[in-house]
Amino acid sequence: xxxxxxxxxxxxxxxxxxxxxxxxxxxxxxxxxxxxxxxxxxxxxxxxxxxxxxxxxxxxxxxxxxxxxxxxxxxxxxxxxxxxxxxxxxxxxxxxxxxxxxxxxxxxxxxxxxxxxxxxxxxxxxxxxxxxxxxxxxxxxxxxxxxxxxx
Amino acid sequence: xxxxxxxxxxxxxxxxxxxxxxxxxxxxxxxxxxxxxxxxxxxxxxxxxxxxxxxxxxxxxxxxxxxxxxxxxxxxxxxxxxxxxxxxxxxxxxxxxxxxxxxxxxxxxxxxxxxxxxxxxxxxxxxxxxxxxxxxxxxxxxxxxxxxxxx
Numbered sequence: 422x423x424x425x426x427x428x429x430x431x432x433x434x435x436x437x438x439x440x441x442x443x444x445x446x447x448x449x450x451x452x453x454x455x456x457x458x459x460x461x462x463x464x465x466x467x468x469x470x471x472x473x474x475x476x477x478x479x480x481x482x483x484x485x486x487x488x489x490x491x492x493x494x495x496x497x498x499x500x501x502x503x504x505x506x507x508x509x510x511x512x513x514x515x516x517x518x519x520x521x522x523x524x525x526x527x528x529x530x531x532x533x534x535x536x537x538x539x540x541x542x543x544x545x546x547x548x549x550x551x552x553x554x555x556x557x558x559x560x561x562x563x564x565x566x567x568x569x570x571x572x
Numbered sequence: 573x574x575x576x577x578x579x580x581x582x583x584x585x586x587x588x589x590x591x592x593x594x595x596x597x598x599x600x601x602x603x604x605x606x607x608x609x610x611x612x613x614x615x616x617x618x619x620x621x622x623x624x625x626x627x628x629x630x631x632x633x634x635x636x637x638x639x640x641x642x643x644x645x646x647x648x649x650x651x652x653x654x655x656x657x658x659x660x661x662x663x664x665x666x667x668x669x670x671x672x673x674x675x676x677x678x679x680x681x682x683x684x685x686x687x688x689x690x691x692x693x694x695x696x697x698x699x700x701x702x703x704x705x706x707x708x709x710x711x712x713x714x715x716x717x718x719x720x721x722x723x
Contacts, residue, residue: 422573422574423573430690430693434697455606455708455711455712456708456710456711456712456713456714457711458708458711539581542581543721546585546700547720549697549700549701549704550700550701550703550704550707550720551704552701552704553700553701553702553703553704553705554704554705554707554708556701556705557606557607557609557705557708557709558708559607560606560607560608560609561606561607562607563607569698569701570694
């Protein structure tokens with residue numbers, strides 16, 4: 422396992438997710454929906470809830486704290502995105518292979534103990550999943566999404 | 573790196589993707605679309621093109637061969653899915669950490685040399701991405717998709 426490669430892969434996805442977010446027109450970002458799903462602002466907001474998990478991976482203390490739940494503009498959401506990226510890069514400095522291999526419950530999402538690597542992987546997978554949904558929203562709005570392979 | 577854990581993660585996603593595919597009504601599977609995107613049969617078919625990459629990872633010989641491009645029923649697509657899973661499990665037996673770390677071009681998707689692990693990761697990410705789009709199709713059709721966290 423190589424913590425630098427895991428971070429590089431994730432940050433590649435985060436750059437793509439930010440470009441996806443940027444393509445939403447301000448009003449549709451907060452209102453457009455398909456099949457009673459959440460608008461894309463809520464899906465993007467979910468991608469910003471990663472820090473408590475990362476702090477848990479580093480410290481072994483699992484404390485849930487929702488982030489940025491008062492964001493109401495696209496500009497504020499993009500700022501929240503960048504702030505989260507900065508925190509991610511900072512907290513990641515404390516991530517080690519031993520801590521990723523440690524098997525713990527986070528007690529906010531999972532009461533069952535799992536390797537911490539899986540918790541990180543889950544956030545990456547969740548981001549890809551919801552961003553893919555954002556691609557459909559954009560297509561439905563007549564907007565071409567970014568190329569999936571460009572990170 | 574642990575090849576068994578990579579396979580376990582992927583197979584968890586593949587089980588979820590198969591359940592997603594199963595939920596599509598036969599006719600909508602091949603016709604329903606949003607924003608001029610491909611119907612879900614084509615997205616699922618893309619998830620079945622993984623074997624040439626896996627054979628390349630094992631052998632170092634990269635030879636592209638499209639699979640199942642004549643599938644026209646949901647039953648046949650599900651059979652193709654299961655056949656692909658069987659091949660994946662079989663070919664994976666030859667995957668080693670050294671081969672995943674090897675830096676090679678595949679010469680069908682990428683002329684640039686990359687670690688073979690990235691090629692595997694790309695297929696997993698691509699599956700999550702397109703399955704997420706399938707979730708939107710299902711919601712638009714009034715069908716509840718499987719829980720994302722159940723693998």
